[in-house]
Amino acid sequence: MLISPAYFSSPGGEPPVLVAGGGPAGMHAALSLAGMGVPVLLAERSAHLGGQVMRLDKVYPTDHCAFCPVWTTAKACFESPRVNVLLRASVDGLRTDGDQTFADITAAQGWIDPQRCLFCGACAGSCPSGALHERDASMTWDPALPPSMRIDEAACTRCGKCAEACPAGAVRLGAEPVRLSVPVSDVVYATGFEEPAPGTPAHAPEFGGGSHPDIFTAMEFEAWHQESRGQDMLRRKSDGAPAKRVAFIQCAGARDARHLPYCAAVCCMHAMKQARWLKRRQPGLDITLFYTDLRAPGAGQEAYVRAGIAEGIRLMRSRPGLVAASEAQGGIAVRYDDPETGGAVGEIFDIAVVNGGLGQCPLPTGLGLPAAEGAAPLACGFCAEPADVAGSAVQGAAAAAAVAARRRSRAQGGNA
Ligand SMILES: Cc1cc2nc3c(=O)[nH]c(=O)nc-3n(C[C@H](O)[C@H](O)[C@H](O)COP(=O)(O)OP(=O)(O)OC[C@H]3O[C@@H](n4cnc5c(N)ncnc54)[C@H](O)[C@@H]3O)c2cc1C
Structure with a gap:
């Protein structure tokens, strides 16, 4: 019930x-x-x-x-x-x-009843397709319930061996x-909110999202490299090579009449957060943050941004017009207008993190x-x-x- x-x-x-x-x-x-x-x-x-x-x-x-x-x-x-x-x-x-x-x-309804599951693992031992796991990747935190096994419903063939093996009758395969x-x-x-998926109206195609493994959305980057996971260094997703240059690109699809016509409010700060944790771990990384207006309301956020600049994060007030893989130069090409000269510039980065367009x-x-x-x-x-x-x-x-x-x-x- x-x-x-x-x-x-x-x-x-x-x-x-x-x-x-x-x-x-x-x-x-x-x-x-x-x-x-x-x-x-x-x-x-x-x-x-x-x-x-x-x-x-x-x-x-x-x-x-x-x-x-x-x-x-x-x-x-x-x-x-x-x-x-x-x-x-x-x-x-x-x-x-x-x-x-x-x-x-x-x-x-999950296919395993957490109130009955003994977490003994008998089901996992019996599963021929490896569809049973010890814990839901997204976890259920009802403190009233003990941890339970989970079935990956996409991988399950519904052979029923787990239900036979379960001593507690916790398996309810195919529960609708x-x-x-x-x-x-x-x-x-x-x-x-949701990040815009490549191909949806809120997604701005010139920023290359989904076209190359080294062009990340902010959430994808958050999953790829986390400060507290203790990774030794930032690596490219495409080939595992150490990354030396990283671009954070703001307002990609936001404040843009074709996509999201307003500011998504949190992107400048979370880009600065990701850039700062990279710098803390690897001071030698070359990091550029392309922005339209750096939005950091409140004393704490202003100080946070200033600390990032002092740590060596390069700020470039320009919204790139193109982010794309460059086979010739082996990296991610970012083309933008230099605000000082007004001329078009192309730079190569190992990784580009594209921010903005967070739709409600x-x-x-x-x-x-x-x-x-x-x-x-x-x-x-x-x-x-x-x-x-x-x-x-x-x-x-x-x-x-x-x-x-x-x-x-x-x-x-x-x-x-
Ligand atoms: C990359 C990134 C980094 C960020 N970093 C920070 C940070 O460092 N600090 C900070 O303060 N903020 C940060 N933010 C912003 C922060 O994530 C948001 O402020 C916060 O998540 C908003 O909370 P919410 O409850 O409004 O929405 P959400 O966190 O999006 O939660 C909405 C919930 O509603 C559920 N839901 C949706 N539709 C339905 C439905 N029809 N029925 C039932 N459930 C539904 C969803 O599954 C979701 O669990 C970051 C955002 C991004 C994108």
Whole structure:
């Protein structure tokens, strides 16, 4: 059972508030609501809470570990008696029936029941296709559950040997997703952002994304080279050769009428963060950051950028017109206009990290839906306004305050 029926039948009470998206904004919205005594259904489409932050190594402007604060917040969500966390649950849309709003949610069921799994590994030993692993790569942090095995559903042939081998009956091969229609009193969207995939409208083709292994998006680079992973040096992905020159290219597809017409707010800072951790580890690396306007609001961020410049990161105020692999010169060619001479320049780098164009996650259908009167959905975090982790969390708390005020007003017979 995914959600206890009792959850929806608190006598005389309104149904829960749906928070769609379990990143920093959604988690803070949920905890703030819970703190005000409001029941919450927190639906997250991936297998873990934390959102995109879980893909980061460290966070600017402190350079602290990204994981620890997010984990603490996620744990508080799981432990709150007023927050019901649904993982692998995608909010597809909203609909109304009379005065009642319903959320349509598709909840995937893992093929191993974590409540039964003994983590003994018998299933992995029996699997002929190597589809069983000790831990979900994206981890499930319900502290109430012990670690469990996981099936890679794409690799599984459904031969059933694991189910035969499992002493606890935890394997439920081929369990289909469950479609839920859940009554909710209010809705907070916190669905975050997505990096533009090559070939999508938000992707600017002149920056070469997806055309060569040494042209990375920022998230791809974050996965390739992390300061805390202790890699000895930065290497090219194409051939493993040590990298000597790295270009960070800002506003690729952002502040661009053809793609994302606004600034994505966080790219200058996270590029500076990645550049600085490279410099800390390898002071000899030649790093150039191409920018349009370096956006670093607030005292901490300004100081952070200045420290990067003092450490030797070269800033070039120019938006390159072309980033592409150069077979002739063996690297990534970056063509740009030199701001001092006005002339076109071409330089070769080992690696180019292309930043920008972070589109807000498409909202599930129904955002504009009137819902019950005075209960139209609110959006917070990156899906409402590009913001860093702290800003997204604050937006989540603000959305919670607005929803709680509405519920109070409705309880008093008014319409907020
Ligand atoms: C490369 C990079 C580096 C960054 N580094 C930093 C940094 O160092 N410091 C900093 O402060 N900020 C940094 N940021 C910004 C930071 O990632 C965002 O501020 C933060 O993730 C926004 O939180 P959010 O909750 O709004 O969205 P997200 O983190 O995107 O979370 C949204 C969640 O909603 C879920 N979701 C989406 N659609 C649905 C649906 N229909 N149903 C259910 N769930 C759904 C998603 O799976 C996701 O888990 C960086 C961003 C990038 C791209």
